[in-house]
Amino acid sequence: MARSGKATVIGAGFYGSTTAQRMAEFDIFAEVVLTDIRDGWSEGLALDLNSSRPIEGFETKVVGKTTTVDGGGYEVIADSDIVVITAGLPRKPGMSRMDLLEVNAGIVRGVAQNIAKFAPNAVVVVVSNPLDEMTRLTQIATGFPPERVIGQAGMLDTARFTFFVAERLGLPVGAVKTLTLGSHGDTMVPVPSACTVNVDGTTKPLSSLLSGSEIDAIVDRVRGGGAEVVALLKTGSAYYAPSAAAAAMVKAIATDSHSVMPVCAWLSGQYGISDVYLGVEAKLGRGGVEEVVERALTADELTALRQAADAVRTKSADVLSL
Numbered sequence: 001m002a003r004s005g006k007a008t009v010i011g012a013g014f015y016g017s018t019t020a021q022r023m024a025e026f027d028i029f030a031e032v033v034l035t036d037i038r039d040g041w042s043e044g045l046a047l048d049l050n051s052s053r054p055i056e057g058f059e060t061k062v063v064g065k066t067t068t069v070d071g072g073g074y075e076v077i078a079d080s081d082i083v084v085i086t087a088g089l090p091r092k093p094g095m096s097r098m099d100l101l102e103v104n105a106g107i108v109r110g111v112a113q114n115i116a117k118f119a120p121n122a123v124v125v126v127v128s129n130p131l132d133e134m135t136r137l138t139q140i141a142t143g144f145p146p147e148r149v150i151g152q153a154g155m156l157d158t159a160r161f162t163f164f165v166a167e168r169l170g171l172p173v174g175a176v177k178t179l180t181l182g183s184h185g186d187t188m189v190p191v192p193s194a195c196t197v198n199v200d201g202t203t204k205p206l207s208s209l210l211s212g213s214e215i216d217a218i219v220d221r222v223r224g225g226g227a228e229v230v231a232l233l234k235t236g237s238a239y240y241a242p243s244a245a246a247a248a249m250v251k252a253i254a255t256d257s258h259s260v261m262p263v264c265a266w267l268s269g270q271y272g273i274s275d276v277y278l279g280v281e282a283k284l285g286r287g288g289v290e291e292v293v294e295r296a297l298t299a300d301e302l303t304a305l306r307q308a309a310d311a312v313r314t315k316s317a318d319v320l321s322l
Contacts, residue, residue: 003027003028003029003030003059003060004028004029004030005028005029005030005031005081005082005254006029006030006031006032006033006079006080006081007023007029007031007032007033007080007081007082007083007084007250007254008032008033008034008035008076008077008080008082008083008084008119008122009023009032009033009034009035009083009084009086010035010067010077010083010084010085010086010087010111010115011035011036011085011086011087011088011111011128012034012035012036012038012041012042012045012064013036013086013239014236014239015086015127015237015238015239015242015243015246016034016036016084016086016087017034017045018239018240018243019084019086019127019242019243019246019247019250020032020034020045020049020062021049021243022243022244022247023060023247023250023251024049024058024060024062025056025058025060026058026060026247026251027057027058027059027060028060028251028254028255029060029254030060030061031060031061031062031063032060032061032062032063033062033063033064033065033076033077033080034046034049034062034063034064034065035064035065035066035067035073035074035076035077036064036066036067037066037067037068037069038066039066040066041064041066042064042065042066043064043065043066044064045062045064046062046063046064047064049062050062063076067114069110071110071113071114071117074114074117074118075118077114077115077118077119078118078119079119079121080118080119080122081121081122081123081254082122082123082124082125082250082253082254083115083119083122083123083124083125084124084125084126084127084246084250085108085111085112085115085124085125085126085127085128085134085138086127086128086246087107087108087111087128088103088104088107088108088128088129088134089103089104089107101130101133101315101318101319104128104129104130104134105133105134105137105319107128108126108128108134108137108138108141109137109141111138112124112137112138112141112142113141113142115142116141116142116143116144122144122148123148123149123150123253123286123287123288124138124142124144124148124149124150125150125151125152125246125249125250125253126138126149126150126151126152126264127151127152127242127246129184130184130185130315131151131152131153131183131184131185131264132151132153132183132184132185132264132277132278132279132312132315132316133312133315133316133318133319134151134319135149135150135151135264135277136276136277136316136319136320137316137319137320139266139277140320146265146266146268146277146289147265147266147287147288147289147290148287148288148289149266149288150249150263150264150265150282150284150288150289151184151263151264151265151277151279152242152245152246152249152263152264153183153184153262153263153264153279154179154180154181154184154261154262154263154264154279154280154281155245155246155248155249155261155262155263156184156241156242156245157180157184157188157190157222157225157262157279158178158179158180158262159241159244159245160221160222160225160241161178161179161180161190161195161218161219161222162176162177162178164218164221164222164225165178165195165197165206165210165218168210168214168218169197169209169210171197171199175197175198175199176195176196176197176198176206177194177195177196177197178190178191178194178195178206179191179194179195179262179281180222180262180279181262181278181279181280181281181301181305181308182278182279182304182305182308182309183278183279183308183311183312184264184279185223186223186311187304187307187308187311187312188222188223188279188308189279189301189304189305189308190219190222191295191297191301192206192207192215192219192301193205193296193297193298193301194295195207197209225238226238248261249261249263249284252284252285253284253285253286253288254286256285256286257284257285258283258284258285258290259283259284260281260282260283260284260293261281261282261284262279262280262281262282263279263280263281263282263284263289264277264278264279265277265278265279265280265282265289265292266289267280267292267309270292270294271294271297271302271305271306272302272306273305273306273309275313276309276312276313276316277312277316278305278308278309278312279308280292280293280294281293281294281295
């Protein structure tokens, strides 16, 4: 098969390295680059991943490179078509995503500036927390048009919502369709009106199978899904589901699929909301976000989405001052 292009993952922790593995195993890129500030770490992971190629049957070359805070080593990402930013500190038990704000803002700003220098035409997928605010900071620091800077959150939150509903109903995950919008945090907006379940070949609204209080309980678990994993692990945070979400976005962009996915995208009037990055549905292609796709929401869902936008806008203003 034809392989083309170059994709980079910055930050080789569990999240970053698993994302790079998934991207390499798609076998659609000529090269996947993995970088980290720990000396030799990404080179070692690249060697290990390349050694798996004969077993897994993919030919994409994985390149590892140690980078420095002052920009050393970033030449390896030159001419990348897509760059995924996972760099930053993970949460610890008891921490919120916003607790990471100040320290991760400094890390992400430096990474974004090096992306602008060495990969000025890339589409950037941000996964560092707090997600919505880091996506805005990346767009400002790179100077890229907003459609080329996208955050990964809605894919993950929607996947958790789907799994929790399927688990509650005892059904395959493929029988359940859910959706979350809004922020990646306390102002996440699950959209029950868009949730359906296929039972014996018949598609039914979720509200016909679960009561309002049961749906609310699942929604609360979705909002705290990341914290639940962190509390169980004691050290580190989720990476299997998040990496699957980020890699799916990368594939949609690389293949110019025009797939509609829930992502963190820049709004310029959609849903009556402007000048903020927020979780919405968007059509993804080679240039990033091709179109923000609006759907009919209930009055309560729309109100919650606008409240989420206000909260993110305020926090983003704080980030830009750091």
